Amino acid sequence: MSALVPLPVLLPxxxxxxxxxxxxRPLPQRMVSVGSLSATLLVSVLxxxxxxxxxxxxxxxxxxxxxxxxxxxxxxxxxxxxVVSSAVTLCVLLYSIGQGQGETGxxxxxxxxxxxxxxxxxxxxxxFLAGDLxxxxxxxxxxxxxxxxxxxxxxxxxxxxxxxxxxxxxVLASMIFLIAVGLVYAATGTLNLAHLxxxxxxxxxxxxxxxxxxxxxxxxxxxxxxxxxxxxxxSYPTAPAPVTAVFAxxxxxVGVYAIIRTQxxxxxxxxxxxxLLVVAGLTMLxxxxxxxxxxxxxxxxxxxxxxxxxxxxxxxxxxxxxxLVGAIFYVVHHITIQTTLFLVAGLVEQRTGSTDLRRLGxxxxxxxxLGLLFFVSAMNLAGIPPFSGFLGKLGLxxxxxxxxxxxxxxxxxxxxxxxxxxxxxxxxxxxxxxxRVPCVTGxxxxxxxxxxxxxxxxxxxxxxxxxxxxxxxxxxxxGAAVDLRERTPYIHAVxxxxxx
Amino acid sequence: xxxxxxxLVSFLAIGILVGCGxxxxxxxxxxxxxxxxxxxxxxxxxLIIFGGRPGGAPVAGVTDPAAMSDALPQAMVLTAIVIxxxxxxxxxxxSYRSWYLDGDDEVPDDIEDQRIKQRAARKxxxxxxxxxxxxxxxxxxxxxxxxxxxxxxxxG
Numbered sequence: 001m002s003a004l005v006p007l008p009v010l011l012p013x014x015x016x017x018x019x020x021x022x023x024x025r026p027l028p029q030r031m032v033s034v035g036s037l038s039a040t041l042l043v044s045v046l047x048x049x050x051x052x053x054x055x056x057x058x059x060x061x062x063x064x065x066x067x068x069x070x071x072x073x074x075x076x077x078x079x080x081x082x083v084v085s086s087a088v089t090l091c092v093l094l095y096s097i098g099q100g101q102g103e104t105g106x107x108x109x110x111x112x113x114x115x116x117x118x119x120x121x122x123x124x125x126x127x128f129l130a131g132d133l134x135x136x137x138x139x140x141x142x143x144x145x146x147x148x149x150x151x152x153x154x155x156x157x158x159x160x161x162x163x164x165x166x167x168x169x170x171v172l173a174s175m176i177f178l179i180a181v182g183l184v185y186a187a188t189g190t191l192n193l194a195h196l197x198x199x200x201x202x203x204x205x206x207x208x209x210x211x212x213x214x215x216x217x218x219x220x221x222x223x224x225x226x227x228x229x230x231x232x233x234x235s236y237p238t239a240p241a242p243v244t245a246v247f248a249x250x251x252x253x254v255g256v257y258a259i260i261r262t263q264x265x266x267x268x269x270x271x272x273x274x275x276l277l278v279v280a281g282l283t284m285l286x287x288x289x290x291x292x293x294x295x296x297x298x299x300x301x302x303x304x305x306x307x308x309x310x311x312x313x314x315x316x317x318x319x320x321x322x323x324l325v326g327a328i329f330y331v332v333h334h335i336t337i338q339t340t341l342f343l344v345a346g347l348v349e350q351r352t353g354s355t356d357l358r359r360l361g362x363x364x365x366x367x368x369x370l371g372l373l374f375f376v377s378a379m380n381l382a383g384i385p386p387f388s389g390f391l392g393k394l395g396l397x398x399x400x401x402x403x404x405x406x407x408x409x410x411x412x413x414x415x416x417x418x419x420x421x422x423x424x425x426x427x428x429x430x431x432x433x434x435x436r437v438p439c440v441t442g443x444x445x446x447x448x449x450x451x452x453x454x455x456x457x458x459x460x461x462x463x464x465x466x467x468x469x470x471x472x473x474x475x476x477x478x479g480a481a482v483d484l485r486e487r488t489p490y491i492h493a494v495x496x497x498x499x500x
Numbered sequence: 501x502x503x504x505x506x507x508l509v510s511f512l513a514i515g516i517l518v519g520c521g522x523x524x525x526x527x528x529x530x531x532x533x534x535x536x537x538x539x540x541x542x543x544x545x546x547l548i549i550f551g552g553r554p555g556g557a558p559v560a561g562v563t564d565p566a567a568m569s570d571a572l573p574q575a576m577v578l579t580a581i582v583i584x585x586x587x588x589x590x591x592x593x594x595s596y597r598s599w600y601l602d603g604d605d606e607v608p609d610d611i612e613d614q615r616i617k618q619r620a621a622r623k624x625x626x627x628x629x630x631x632x633x634x635x636x637x638x639x640x641x642x643x644x645x646x647x648x649x650x651x652x653x654x655x656g
Contacts, residue, residue, distance in 0.1 A: 138579065145583075145590070148587075148590050152597075155601075160597050161598075164530055164595075167594060168533055168537075171587050174587075175541060178541075178544050179547065182544060182547045183551070185552070185576075186547075186550070186552075191572075230610070234611055234612075
């Protein structure tokens with residue numbers, strides 16, 4: 001069973017190699033990428049079931065025992081992230097195939113899109129499974145290198161312009177992460193997360209706090225937490241729709257995952273809890289106020305993306321089990337919904353040639369299915385009951401209220417305001433694009449490809465299914481959060497004989 | 501040869517490398533940013549190397565295990581060098597492409613900044629504040645290089 005653990009990394013990488021070889025044969029190339037991602041999804045589901053029933057699965061690469069060798073760990077949190085991320089990447093891949101990446105002038109050259117996309121997936125899964133800090137760094141670099149290529153696809157002026165900001169900011173974040181890795185090793189002599197959990201406690205408080213802050217800084221840039229978020233709304237919207245969708249869904253959440261993992265496993269006790277709460281509140285407010293000022297659909301969703309990262313950081317900052325449950329549930333919800341929204345925006349752009357809300361109008365009459373897809377996912381984002389956004393927000397707000405005190409209550413208020421403002425933003429986008437007098441321009445008569453609509457519908461249904469399956473999902477997230485808080489299941493799984 | 505480990509000179513060297521790198525990183529031109537990235541990453545590589553135990557070559561049979569240097573930071577630095585190499589190549593490609601398209605390789609302003617600047621130039625407070633439609637602003641138009649910035653036409 002533990003032989004399955006490296007597969008979510010290996011399958012996309014093998015797929016990438018094969019698709020590169022099949023560069024000039026579109027059909028086999030597509031089949032290989034769809035096949036490898038479907039297999040990844042299947043393996044991830046198996047891993048989640050196994051981790052849920054029997055605890056974390058650990059693989060020591062090359063049979064080197066734990067603190068020395070590289071370990072991959074699939075505990076409940078990692079496996080849950082794997083399932084959601086591979087489901088989402090598969091849907092986005094189908095969407096991009098339906099859109100005919102590389103066949104029209106503006107989209108990607110087919111030959112490099114698929115291999116790069118698969119490497120991106122492998123980087124994401126590697127970051128989720130990594131059992132040591134340096135492997136986490138390598139996972140980040142894999143997905144970054146692939147994302148650099150994807151965000152500057154075709155090298156048009158606009159993409160190079162926004163891409164250069166993205167590249168410089170992310171290279172800087174990686175270097176901060178690398179400094180942190182070097183300092184952690186110098187201070188403790190190990191990088192294995194489980195081993196670190198034992199050794200970091202022995203360090204002086206000042207050293208530990210500075211290591212924690214270095215890591216938070218690096219992950220904060222990747223996750224686009226408020227003072228470090230300015231790069232995101234500027235760089236995401238210009239990429240092709242599937243690329244923006246998968247970036248918005250996954251890349252920031254890998255940063256959030258890294259924050260959750262390191263804060264709970266390495267630095268329990270929440271020395272940075274207050275900082276995280278303040279930053280979370282600012283992220284929510286500043287992000288959503290930015291969204292209010294936007295008139296382009298893609299930019300608007302980029303700002304809601306930043307804003308809602310605040311909810312997850314809020315849950316982590318509370319550092320209670322309920323807060324973590326809420327944060328993990330919210331990550332799952334937000335990966336699905338944010339990806340869906342960008343795909344819908346892509347469909348709108350395909351249909352009308354624009355995502356500018358001032359130019360759109362009356363789409364509900366022209367494209368009722370599009371209207372339905374947009375409405376359901378926008379309301380899901382805003383957190384209207386009974387959608388999963390409501391459940392996630394409710395869980396987080398309850399966790400905040402349960403902690404009590406001035407700061408958590410302020411955060412509860414900020415969270416409620418953000419939710420209402422998201423509703424305002426979403427309904428304004430809806431009424432501007434889908435109501436009003438029809439003034440649709442562009443190739444409005446061209447029917448949308450079945451596969452793109454199908455993939456988007458699948459994601460919308462997945463988003464709604466999160467409500468239906470909320471019970472089992474809360475079971476898994478609670479299990480994951482309890483394990484995270486206790487730390488011992490993870491440490492015992494990696495180091496069965498106790499830390500040396 | 502056995503190393504002596506970290507000392508003040510080595511940390512000064514790291515500080516100078518990273519400091520110069522940060523200064524270059526704050527420049528507008530991508531090629532200078534690239535040089536900054538190279539300097540900083542070399543500084544970080546030194547830092548990682550000094551984080552391990554000093555000693556002889558970590559090869560079994562050559563050095564007594566007790567006197568070996570720590571091999572793990574060296575492996576990490578090797579990985580970091582490869583990754584930085586890839587990023588350097590990519591940044592170089594981006595800066596070349598940017599020069600090819602625009603005649604320079606400067607990192608442009610944020611879209612919102614450009615909007616505010618254009619409004620200020622027209623002495624417009626903000627029509628949005630009075631409940632009117634804001635003026636047409638297309639990112640594609642914003643993207644056109646400012647007059648005077650273009651130094652030469654690309655070879656294309």
